Amino acid sequence: MDFRFSPKAGIFFRLGQTLGFAALLIFGWAGALKAESNLKISGRVIDSLTGRPVSGAAVEILETGKKTTSNQQGEFFFYDLPAGNYQLKAEFPSFTSQTTAVKVFADGETRLEIQRSPIVRMGQPVIVTAESLAASASQPSLVFDQIQLEKSKHLSVAQLLSRSAGMELKAGGVYGSTERITIRGSAINQVLVLLDGRPLNSNLRGEADLSAVPVEALEKIEVYKGAQTARFGPDALAGAVLLFSKKPENSKRIEPKLRSEIGSFGHHSIGGGTNIHIADGTEANFFYQNSSAAGDFDYTYKNQEYVRKGSYNWTNRAQANLRHGNLESSFFWAKARRGLPGDVLNLTPFSSEHDERFGISLAFKPRWKSGWFFEPETGWEKLNQHFKIPDAYAKYDTRYKSEKKKLEARLGRKTPGALFQVSSDYTESSLEGTDYFLPTRSLGKTTRRAGGAGLLTDRHFPLVSYFTFAASGALRADWTDFTPPAYSPLFSGSIYWNRAVKTRLFASWGKSFRLPTLDALFWKEDVFAAGNPNLLPEKAQSREAGYRLTLPILGRLNWEQSFFHNDLENLIVWQRNFQGQFIPQNVSQAKTFGREERISWQFPKILELELNHTQTEPINESEFILHQGKQLVFRPRHIHNARISAAYGITALNVTGRWVGKRFTRTENTKYLPPYETYDAQFSLSPKIWKLEWGFTLAVENFTSRRYEILELFPMPGRSYRFGMEVKW
Template identity: 25%
Template sequence: MQFKNYLLISFLMLFGQYLFAQSATLSGTVHSKDGNNPLIGANIYFPGTTIGTTTNGNGEYSFKNLKAGNYEIMVSYSGFKRKKQMIEVKEDSQTIDFQLQKSERNLGEVVITGTGTPHHLKSAPVQTELIGKKLVKAVSASDFTELMSGISPSFDFNPGSMGSFMQLNGLGNDYILILVDGKRMYGDVGGQNDLNRINPDDIEKIEVVKGAASSLYGSEAIAGVVNIITKKSKRKVYAENSSRISKYSTWQQHNKIGINLGRFSSLTSYDHKESDGWQLSDYEIDEDYDNDDASDDVLVETDAKAVNAYTDHTISQRFDYDISKKLSLYAMGSKYEKDVSYPTTVKKYGYSYDDLSYSAGAKFLLNRRDKITLDFNSDQFKYYYKYNQDYKDYTSGQKVLNTKQRREDINLKYIFKLKDAHLLTVGTEYVNEILESDGRLVGDKEDANTISVFAQDEIKLLEDLSFVAGVRYIKHKEFGDAFTPKLSALYKLNDFNLRATYAKGFKAPTLKELYYHYQKGSTSTLYLGNPDLDPQKSNYYSFSAEYIVSKFSLSLSAYQNNVDDMIAYETVDTNAEDAADGVKKTRQHFNIEEAESKGIDFLVNYRIGGGFTVGGGYSYVDANDKTDDIRLEGVAQNYANLRLLYDKKWNDYSLHVGLTGRIQDDKFYDGEPDAKGYNLWKLTTNHHFANVGAFQLEASAGIDNIFDYVDDSAYGSHYGTLNPGRTFFIGCNIKFAK
């Protein structure tokens, strides 16, 4: 109902816009000074206001309904010097053209995640790994896990039938904060984020900040922050459709429609994905066979699939309205549904997930330098059993709710400049979480809330030396007070950047870790929460050296992340009552007193000429349970990515070819066989054809897993990859922009 109210308010705002519209119109073109080529997608905006636009396919821009007066206007485009000048807008139509000069300084794209404020990548005081749209397109991934493992050696995924458990530098999903356009992704499947909600076709770029970031983002951000920025357009009318098909009836589609009418804008998207799933082996481990020696596991024939059939849908809507040059509002919401189907011979039910989220907020510009933002977010994630046959009191197709998770937060932030080289951010956040489950909690409902205040100071002491210092004070309902400071420094030495960071992380146990208990499917293992858990705290240290020139970039980072009271599972004695009900093994959450992840990350990229670019990276991870002196489970030690890209343009046709590879070794599991290492290579081609009026057409085709590697371990084993072997895929992308 609230979302419908946002919709009504937004349309009333649109109507009001026409009632009070001004008559001044400003238009023109943006070209390069050398060669006079139109710059497509250049940004034109009025600093200190919410008014801005981008150029179209001919380098043209237009502002309508402007109020007459004097303005400072800014024009920018990646790789070119920004242009700023004062103009007078009169109550009629006028034309102003701009020419931009190429910049000799390659500052790169603008990133925001490390500090919450914009910085050019090369001069960002907090090291940020940027995965740009060119790399996203080169991989042409079917899902988010394939995208990240194909590009960044720092990421890994422990796959399972309910989803993939993400890791960053040896620490798991629980310690990684995932943001979509700055909004936290909430709700878990088997204790892990449902990453299927992220469609690679909608990704503009990804910003990764490694290490503890609790000072700015609060709990969860111990291993790092992943901010996924989706595609947007400031064109008057924008529409896009992307479709892709491959083996096993795997089909995905992304649709987006945007409208920008002066002060009001609307962005609607719909995503759909489905697959029949696949087997990796015709055999599974007989979990009812009473044997503790994994090497002597009994195998039985099975219909179970490593990846089960599924279908999902996501629809989202966002409205923005600029009330004035100083004040802007937004309202947005999304609905996600996913069904996972098991063969009827394997299970009597599958899984169904439902997520409803909505947000609203405001931004007020006090002047050209200072602003206040206020955001409210609500997210409700539900997890069901969905029966595939009649069973006991259930009928085929019936859904039974298992758990409902709800999170609401309010975030108030004030950013102001003390001097040109001194920026201060202060804010406060309130978070409330509720977990409901009939039969999986001691009661039917548990809740927790947190209130925190934070401050961050960005200061440039010298021309080549800058610091970022931040701290957050946290007051948790169950675990009391905590402070999480962070200090980062950047020193620029010619074309070298030297960065160092110390940060303290904090993560309270989740409501599931504290109170949730369940018996896994039809197996004989019982999983228990533990209300006596302690909060997890970390100390993160890193040092990096980076060298960037126009065609070549290289970075080397060393890090150490010490985590105290890390939460994991341990096997405990099964009580007599549970044993009588058929439980053979009981596992319960506990705190590992000391754990550590340390290692190095190496990244390189070189444009060698002739349209060719080579690059890749290597990550060494040494992750250990220091209390028991063993490696952390599910972590390999060596990861590498390689890529060769080729770009060529002939008149109205462009070709982009990408060869990407992923190599990693075995993952450790205590008392069980390791997950096998693997070596996967992928060839992707993208074809861009001449525009037809306002329409743009692109096509893609490629081969995934060129050398046809399959991990054919029995179902129930730990897998390194769920890739089904060599597959072919084709896709197309159609855009309309005017």
């Protein structure tokens, strides 16, 4: 059977052709199960003193006698409930308990948050509040909570993100290789990535390697799309990805967890973590993982079969978090060795890259009953990189030492339905590069200092019980030691209608900017590339509007659509000159506009279907006649994703498909990478054996063994398998 994609074929027909069997299998599996009510109560148990989740709390519905306990994230769930009023009771040793009235609406779901006070404050009542159905006007575009991350442990962070609308993966090798993400046709260095508030973007190229952070170590991921400088500072030109590490749990139990995985291309990994109770009010956790892959795989180039050699990777990662009252600290360390085999026309199988990154942060986060808070935070990070290329025409033996120091403070007040915050920060970044093979190519040492101050306000206006308006505004000023001040505003608003058909309308407008990376400015000229010290900062103006509908149809049906338009100035693009060198240049004007749409259907506890599509029109509006009106390079116009998931008892099955349109590789749009599609499947089993919680996962990626390229002349591997096993005490 020929699985190659024809551009003339309809995308949903092609996805349906390959996913059809999986759909029949899952529908047949789920169809035999009894249909269940779609009404539920979900909530989270929170310690009101620390703001942290409490696991192991007993939660009961008195009218039905149903009982459950909160999980490690403090979450609890009750299913199959008819609409009506209930009495909800929460209990936990050394905490007060109280019975509280809860109303379950006919729309299918009520989200609750229970805050409880320790026994030393017996006079304080248990507070049960419903989550605002009209989320903040400045809410993230995407949120992956702990439950979603637990289900996606077989994926990397970048793979997980790329299955959502507007996100595209940039990679060039087997699982464990360097992975980066783009948002709505952006460059990879236009997306700011923060791990617990620390930027992972390199001082050298401005890119963030998401493979350095495993999914198992994270508690939550948030994605903000569009111009986000006003909220997160420079470099968030196209958006920001926020990674939150798992925090120490409020539990005296030590719950170690071990996980191991083996797979194709010599892949194997082993790791684990545990929560540690040190003393009352003092907890810590620790996570470690080692992974590696030989990386060699077969590929086809011009109808000839070859073996891709030198694509190995080896990575060590460790994270630790400590909390004592309102004081929090975190530590991150990663060390990696990767082969740099080059593109298929310039093979360098003996070249390599060695990275070592470590960072630490310290934060003090007191909060008062009045809602006021003051959060000073400091962080330090260092990245050492060694590039050794002995087998290319231009040989390298280069070492880079990168360092970042950041001091930040936030002051504000948060009350039900309102947030006001002022913030300021100072960052000092340095980069030193030395080429030991040819010292005249050394970058030398460069230091960049930047500061900023911002204002953020967010307010809800409930007009009636089922109709809410929310508005948010932010303004930030940034300055560096070599550029004039830049001002970045951001305004957003939303309207929420909470009836049988839930409706949310939203819109936003903002400006952002990004400084040129140090390699774009100062790269020493060689046969492949050269820097451009005359580059100007990139600027963007972003507009977005959309809507979301939720309908109670045999469960819950969601339909979302958003439209975006970004005007770009001085966009930095690496372009080939007539000698074949890549040189960064400012495109005087460019724009990207398009739409995102997503439809999902959730049948309670059993089945979930999702389709999403992103259309992006990245247009070059420079004055150069050969480039004007052309599509910006390496940006597909269409990306489609499809997913079918089913779960019953201790088993779960997940099948996904992805189609990416053609991407031009030359500014004149004379050459392009062809479209491609890939399909993945994953089966998991979660039994309890010998009072231990076990997990077994089998993942098959690219099961049609499609030959394709994400990056030009960097082939991707064919079909691969991975088997994982974990155990938790």
